Amino acid sequence: MKNHLENMFSTIKNGQMAKKSVVVNSRKNICEEFLKIFWNEGFISGYRISPQNTDNLEIFLKYSKTGKPVINSLKLLSKPSQRIYYSSKQVWKLDSSKTFIIFSTNSGLKSINQCKKDKVGGEPLVIIN
Structure with missing residues (x-):
């Protein structure tokens, strides 16, 4: 995967x-x-x-009007050798205005905003700036 x-x-x-x-x-x-x-x-x-x-x-x-890419950086957070898991309470403490995180939850892949809305935690897979 x-x-x-x-x-x-x-x-x-x-x-x-x-x-x-x-x-x-x-x-x-x-x-x-x-x-x-x-x-x-x-x-x-x-x-x-x-x-x-x-x-x-x-x-x-996708690029902005100035020609810069919309995605500045993509980083994988959780690695097979070192897995990270966040509870729903820990997800609420993350600032979703600066970074965008995609979580693997028990109900599929979800964005940080969707995790906060559904009150679920999971494994953060990728962070986008």
Whole structure:
């Protein structure tokens, strides 16, 4: 699971550094779930299954009016060797105005705002600035 996410995040980072509008990544369910959250929160312009190869996803990157990428940094927080878990009380203490965190909960992937709304905790997977 983590390998697919790391590959997707590095593809997005490299594509933004090269000022590309579209990058291609392998199609995995976990990657599609992350892309749904990215799209809902406005970090990417969209994504679709590649018409040439149904095993690939085309990710449409988003830039500000000045030409800077919307995603400044993507960092994986919880690692297989050192797992981190936050309770619902600990999630409320996190400042969601400065950073955006995606959690893996018992009811699927959720953003920090959704975790606060649903009063659930979980494993923080990625932090976006």
